[in-house]
Amino acid sequence: MQREGIAIAACKGIKEVSMRNRFTLAGLAAGVSMMAMGSAQAVEIEYWQYVFDSRVQAMDQLIANFEAANPGITVRHVTFPYADYQTRVTAAKLAGQGPDVVQLFYGWLDNFVAGELIQPLNPDVFPHEEIESEFFPIVGAMKRGEDYYGLPTAVRSLALFYNKQLFDEAGLDPDNPPQTLEELLAAAEATVKRDGAGNIISVGLAMGMAAQDHHWWREGLIRQFGGQAYSDDGRTVAYNDDAGLAATSWQADLYNTHGVTQIGFMDEPQAAFRAGLAAMSIDGTFRLGAFNAIESFEWGVTELPANADGYRSNYASYFANAIGASASGDELEAAEKFLAYISSEEAMEVWLDIVGELPARQSAALTEENLSHPVYAPFLKGLEYAHTTVFVDEAAQRQVAIDMEARMSIQGQDPADALAEAAAAEQAILDNFYSR
Amino acid sequence: MSFGNEAGPAGAVGIWDRITIGQKRVIWAWAFLAVPIVFYVGIRFYPTFQAFWLSFTNWDLLRPARFIGLANYQRMWGDPQFWQVFRNTFAYLIIGTPISLVVSFVIAYYLDRVRFMHGFIRALYFLPFLTTAAAMAWVWRWFYQPVPIGIINSFLANFGLPSQPFLRSTEQALPAIMVTAIWAGLGFQIIIFMAGLRAIPQTFYEAARIDGLGEWAILRKITLPLLKPTTVFLVVFSSIGFLRIFDQVYNMTTNDPGGPLNSTKPLVLLIYQTAFSSYDMGYAAAQTVVLFTILLVVSLLQLWVLRNR
Incomplete structure (x- = not known):
């Protein structure tokens, strides 16, 4: 009830904001000091995320803004190394000391829900129709049954990075990067460099399933070749068919037949691209920070290439923020306010500035400025046709793709056999999860 | 009061x-x-x-553990990945331990006779032991890269030899990692061997030389038998080390830990992944019990074989 009063007060202060929209209001009101008057006693809540410099920095700033607008609430920012982040969250739950607001990868949701680590968002505070109309549709991956379990601040998609200098040297137009898969192959063939013994010394396209290629394969190529990686309910592997085989063979041919790349070249695709030894690399928004530090050459970004019919498909993912299962009473209320603020447009702009990840609300993302931005624009366009894989065990499912690639690239296994083996292995992972 | x-x-x-x-x-x-x-x-x-x-439960960190009897062990018995990892672990042990002991003994034996810059040379051998395994593994990982950045392959290319895939090969990856593990432990073993050599009274050697024994006979009849306590210690110590190998493998194959295709994965890494990326704690505990049993049996066996009669 108290919240409602604040909302109305805030509403009067800010012109033309719809009444039922308390969720937006909470975000907007966080910037309005009027909000502070409602909070009678001091509440401390904990926010957890993993360590990644720019993310920590951005969150510190958001917390400072939030606390300034809500003097009764303090937010403790707790971070852990990525490698044991999930373990810490789980261990804290066992010890009864979970966070009030917690960040999680969308692919972990099933585990977090099953482990009762987080609670569903209250639809009175976060109305569904508003989430569905204002966020990018991929937010649907945070919905289970009738409930949303979290909201993202930022989203990520894939795009094709290319080295303008290597394009120039190979006689390609650096302002006209490949737009189709066919052009991608041609550009890679033109830019790959070999030494006298035939060893590749600079790749046309840096590749590796261990990096982003498994996403490109699942949600990009397989769809572009007319298939889809999983059944609609996500419980059955569907890529072991003609379309899946065509996509897998096309991708494998890049290293097996055309020789425009080598798996494991320079260890990781991003290392090869950064060192200027890869003409192209498929990577995500999160790599912008690292690539912005490149000084020795100019690079550009373009959308993932389309198939012959002009059809494009992309993969989007995100870290969402959710409310910890143990939050209740005043803490729950404070946690809801904080979640509303870090999912607000204002927070998303801060996040874009500091971290470089795209805003999760369409209104904040699809601004004139962003859409004409040479780097953000291709990623934003990618979001429009992006799919989000529902992983049950992201690491294990990625491993299936890595192993498939290793069998084709190292052991020379036929793509059809490699694909069938991968499908069986991944189906076993899905069955194991859904049978629990 | x-x-x-x-x-x-x-x-x-x-x-x-x-x-x-x-x-x-x-x-x-x-x-x-x-x-x-x-x-x-x-x-x-x-x-x-x-x-x-x-190990008798299905605990997954999130839900309460439920007793499931021997199901984890049955699963392990039928798990091809477990047997692959089992073979890898023994490959590290059976190849790594003898090679590292022979090499460190030979170095210690000759280094013991070197007077010129003795301390400096000894320090050079000991240096890798002081270095963080993670840092070392990363350096080696770059050594093994293909041209243009891999030193070893660039060297091969200079002599017109075909470049080798090393870590990107299911056959070469395990030996390639083992070399770094042996190299890393060498310094410690050399120091221990040298301490053992120094502990053998010089009078034995003098007597043997007066009796006209050759160097080879002295080595066989005096040095090696008297060095036995040192050798036993190092065999047990190094075996346990190879059975528990983790850092080198993990750091040299971080993109695909234990890969390619599990060809380098040791038991400890499998346990780590089962526990902390799949959260399959019960199954991981069962694997730990197997590792514990192996360590116990191997250690007891070695103590028995090398016991003083």
Whole structure:
């Protein structure tokens, strides 16, 4: 009830904001000091995320803004190394000391829900129709049954990075990067460099399933070749068919037949691209920070290439923020306010500035400025046709793709056999999860 | 209050005065021993037994553990990945231990005779042992890269030899990692061997030389037999090290830990992944029990084989 009063007060202060929209209001009101008057006693809540410099920095700033607008609430920012982040969250739950607001990868949701680590968002505070109309549709991956379990601040998609200098040297137009898969192959063939013994010394396209290629394969190529990686309910592997085989063979041919790349070249695709030894690399928004530090050459970004019919498909993912299962009473209320603020447009702009990840609300993302931005624009366009894989065990499912690639690239296994083996292995992972 | 103060010490002094010095010593000894015992029971033994119990459950961190009998062990028996990892672990042990011991003995044996810059050379050998395994593994990982950045392949290319895939090969990856593990442990083994060599009285050698024994005979009849305690220690120590190998493998294959295609994955890495990326704690505990049993059997076997007759 108290919240409602604040909302109305805030509403009067800010012109033309719809009444039922308390969720937006909470975000907007966080910037309005009027909000502070409602909070009678001091509440401390904990926010957890993993360590990644720019993310920590951005969150510190958001917390400072939030606390300034809500003097009764303090937010403790707790971070852990990525490698044991999930373990810490789980261990804290066992010890009864979970966070009030917690960040999680969308692919972990099933585990977090099953482990009762987080609670569903209250639809009175976060109305569904508003989430569905204002966020990018991929937010649907945070919905289970009738409930949303979290909201993202930022989203990520894939795009094709290319080295303008290597394009120039190979006689390609650096302002006209490949737009189709066919052009991608041609550009890679033109830019790959070999030494006298035939060893590749600079790749046309840096590749590796261990990096982003498994996403490109699942949600990009397989769809572009007319298939889809999983059944609609996500419980059955569907890529072991003609379309899946065509996509897998096309991708494998890049290293097996055309020789425009080598798996494991320079260890990781991003290392090869950064060192200027890869003409192209498929990577995500999160790599912008690292690539912005490149000084020795100019690079550009373009959308993932389309198939012959002009059809494009992309993969989007995100870290969402959710409310910890143990939050209740005043803490729950404070946690809801904080979640509303870090999912607000204002927070998303801060996040874009500091971290470089795209805003999760369409209104904040699809601004004139962003859409004409040479780097953000291709990623934003990618979001429009992006799919989000529902992983049950992201690491294990990625491993299936890595192993498939290793069998084709190292052991020379036929793509059809490699694909069938991968499908069986991944189906076993899905069955194991859904049978629990 | 005052009553307690008077009666307490008086009673204690009474008992303390009545026992003998020998008994007092025993009490003191146990009082001091109690600290490590409590520590070991709490920190080591209790979790060990807990792991045994967990191996019979399906605990996944999130939900309460349920007793499932031997299901984890049955699953392990039929898991091809487990057997692959089992073979890898023994490959590290069976190839790594003898090679590292022979190499370190040969180096120690000759280094023992070198007087020129002896300390400096010894320090050079010891240096890798002081270096963080993670840092070392990363450097080696770059050494093994294909041209243009891999030093080893660039070297091969200079001599017109075909470049080798090393870590990107299911056959070469395990030996390539083992070389770095052997190199990393070499310094420690050399130092221990040299200490053992120094402990052999010079008079034995003098007597043997007077009797006209050749170098080879001296090595076989005097040095090696007298070095046996050192050798036993190093065999057990290095075997346990190879059975528990983790850092080198993990750091040299971080993109695909234990890969390619599990060809380098040791048991400890499998346990780590089962526990902390799949959260399959019960199954991981069962794998731990197997590792524990292997370590125990191998150590006992070696002590028995190399025992003093």
